[in-house]
């Protein structure tokens with residue numbers, strides 16, 4: 001039996017970034033069911049860092065993470081982790097009040113430009129003339145998700161940690177004060193601390209361990225790619241979104257990508273795009289822009305997994321020694337991963353608390369779990 005100090009279940013961005021941080025304090029093993037890291041949500045995202053989603057807590061975690069993307073630790077990556085990409089939130093006439101509210105919420109986190117109709121179309125010439133106002137966050141970023149995953153993996157390995165892929169955990173037991181986990185191939189691992197970073201499956205891991213689960217809800221989101229109109233300046237195209245959760249689009253590998261921002265409740269699974277959502281993405285693109293979606297080049301779907309209050313959960317289970325929850329990163333798991341990893345490190349290894357604007361209680365799994373009598 002392999003016996004590290006800490007087992008992390010899940011080789012997505014949550015598990016790998018937490019494992020990299022924890023590997024400064026002990027031997028860490030990451031156990032991942034798939035043959036590659038980032039196969040599920042972490043490899044299917046829109047890869048943005050911006051403040052036009054979530055609420056105060058999510059924005060505070062994002063703000064605390066930003067420096068990591070701009071100045072990663074020495075040796076973490078050979079390529080930039082982020083590339084400046086403006087975010088444009090645009091509004092129709094009837095959406096102006098909502099735009100003003102969003103401006104008020106975001107302005108303490110990011111420098112914003114307020115745009116009139118001409119400004120909106122100068123920044124994103126693809127929008128049609130329904131768009132009459134906007135706010136632009138010019139310093140937003142596109143994250144290189146692959147470089148981020150690989151950088152965390154490199155850091156984990158350089159500190160003596162290991163990743164086991166193809167290790168689907170199917171049983172978990174508490175024996176003699178340690179967690180013993182067994183994969184579908186019969187490999188056994190034991191450790192005093194078990195970090196559950198299994199994304200959409202985090203409650204399933206909790207059930208295997210016999211702890212009270214958080215009530216996580218995975219929600220499917222779909223992305224399509226298609227050709228841009230000839231002459232589109234993809235290099236300078238902002239990530240462009242509606243004020244409500246209706247549509248976002250941007251540039252992707254020489255084409256355009258778009259999402260209808262669907263949030264269909266799902267079981268944990270290898271999410272596949274539904275034809276209705278694919279058609280909806282194309283329809284909404286044509287409704288809000290001058291682009292005709294003639295042919296869909298590619299499509300995919302991924303799960304965004306939420307707690308009931310939409311905030312992530314990070315902390316030891318109140319009902320089981322050594323079981324640590326790291327789940328519910330919703331649609332912001334990449335952009336908040338550096339701060340979340342530092343929070344995990346603080347809660348597990350006692351390093352200083354890293355995010356002044358967020359309290360441990362805000363993230364505690366005790367929000368969802370009855371305390372033992």
Ligand SMILES: Cc1cc2nc3c(=O)[nH]c(=O)nc-3n(C[C@H](O)[C@H](O)[C@H](O)COP(=O)(O)OP(=O)(O)OC[C@H]3O[C@@H](n4cnc5c(N)ncnc54)[C@H](O)[C@@H]3O)c2cc1C
Pocket residue numbers: 009010011012013014015031032033034037038039040041042043044045046047048049167168169170197198199200201205221222223301302303304305327329330331332333334335336
């Ligand atoms: C369409 C879409 C757009 C998004 N856009 C953004 C964005 O712009 N910015 C942003 O920050 N975030 C975005 N997100 C959200 C982000 O992708 C997620 O919050 C993040 O990837 C969650 O990471 P995770 O590690 O928790 O989950 P995952 O990446 O799903 O990792 C969990 C891992 O656990 C493994 N696992 C599960 N069960 C077991 C088991 N029994 N044994 C072993 N391993 C197991 C799985 O195989 C999986 O690899 C988006 C998501 C989607 C779907």
